[in-house]
Amino acid sequence: MTGLYAGVDLGGTTIKVAIAAADGDILAQDQVSTSSHLGPSAVLNSMGDVIGRLKSQIAATSPLIGVGIGVPGLVDIETGTTKFLPNLPTQWRNIPVGAILQQRLGCPVRLLNDVRAATLGELRFGHGKREPQLTMAFFSIGTGVGGGVALKGDLWLGPLGAAGELGHQTIVPDGPRCGCGNRGCLEALASGTAIAAQGVRLMRSGLAPALHALVDGNADRVTTREMTAVADQDPLVHEALVDAAIAIGIAAANVVTILHPDLIVLGGGVAEMGTLLTDTVQDVITCRVGMFPTDQVRVERSLLGEQAGLCGAVALAMKAAHT
């Protein structure tokens, strides 16, 4: 059955929506502000409006046959109900988003953690496209650190869809406090937020003159991208980036001991660090689990880049329609 799919990437600040054809080609896409303060009901209305508008925009006669929504947190994947969404107000807990939108849109709607959705996107449209039996761990390293695991081409979700939280491995047992309550999680050490905090500290301590010049001393402008741009000139900024990459490497090495995947995929804003990140992660894997034949474990950037979440939501919409 031909038809159209809608993928939705629900973020704390932005909702991205795409309408895709049967081959996954995105025919139209748009984004609106989440405005989560208006409450779930208004936001879901607005989400439905954007889907309707985009669909009429492409003047398609084919019906919408599946909707996939990537959500920043934990959801009950069976019922399509939100559970724990750290970046949205608490009133977003236990909202039956799937049922509400299914009624409005008249087709199956499926919810999934946004990075698990991105992992699905990477399987279907990225690194997994030519390797249907790929075993892969996907690290999405941005404001937080999310993750997803695929085993022989299938997403591994665990009961409730909570498996794959690669950012909440403990890397340093007595390390800095994480948003999840634990200490020393990968997210507390190597998220974009954690990396920028180090950059700002160095800049304010007079230890990163090139960074200071680049951002005009404005802390709000410091991200992994700016730090990467000055890493050649500010050795301590370089060191801060390497420290974060090493933490990501340890998390990846731990996944290798447990699952021995074919591929570690790095996505999110921090992946803009480029080869400094991928090479360091590969080196850490070799150093720490060299007893394994680790040369078979590849480390690569996501092929979907910033579109990973949206492509994943489209892949999820296809699952919603066909399984």
Place this chain on the structure above:
Amino acid sequence: MTGLYAGVDLGGTTIKVAIAAADGDILAQDQVSTSSHLGPSAVLNSMGDVIGRLKSQIAATSPLIGVGIGVPGLVDIETGTTKFLPNLPTQWRNIPVGAILQQRLGCPVRLLNDVRAATLGELRFGHGKREPQLTMAFFSIGTGVGGGVALKGDLWLGPLGAAGELGHQTIVPDGPRCGCGNRGCLEALASGTAIAAQGVRLMRSGLAPALHALVDGNADRVTTREMTAVADQDPLVHEALVDAAIAIGIAAANVVTILHPDLIVLGGGVAEMGTLLTDTVQDVITCRVGMFPTDQVRVERSLLGEQAGLCGAVALAMKAAHT
């Protein structure tokens, strides 16, 4: 087809052999010294002899239809060839054990890492017996720390059978050196060897008087068992045991983030620490990954105890015969 299975647990010092019926009941079992210095060929001969002797001892008319061998290290599971066996001389590398014994015994022979075999045993004869879809991580904590992972009732081996090395997760990035070359592996922090080393240190520093009295000051007699026996009297011995249990808990919590298993199984000599171990591991999981619904993740001791390896080898023999 009815027939008999032989399970072999090849250890650095002892070879244990069992003959089992179709229902897994062990009909006869024995053990001999490995005498690995005599070389693989002599040892494999002796292994074949024990199997033959046990079989004639039970005067069975049924033929031997499958042999499973648990091996202390990495093997190529496709070819049944040894790869990296840290507790045996280097001449044990690249020995086609499967092919050699298959020729002598006239039935399929399969090799597997010993703890992955024990995981298979736990699936078939232990915790998995009544839960065919069990997702489980098995930590075998003895001289070293081995592991195995089962997903929905199936062993997850990864390419080459190297997945499931739970003892070589990095727990403390700059921690003590591990036998594998890495620093701060779980094995370096919480193996029986590591725990006993702490006990001996405390004893020799005059900080563990009850332990000293129990073992007569003899370092060679200090194991987790003796330390557990005096933990009520020597607070620092208690602390050393808790520290090890916390490290095991962190490793288990990391597995929970990645796979969200139903069950963490603790086996090997260190599991004799009892509830101090299982309760601590459960607490660490709750503390560190409490954002998950971790109350669904159970922590229990292996139901197979010291027989885990041998039961696993029998389960492997059944796989050899029937798949």
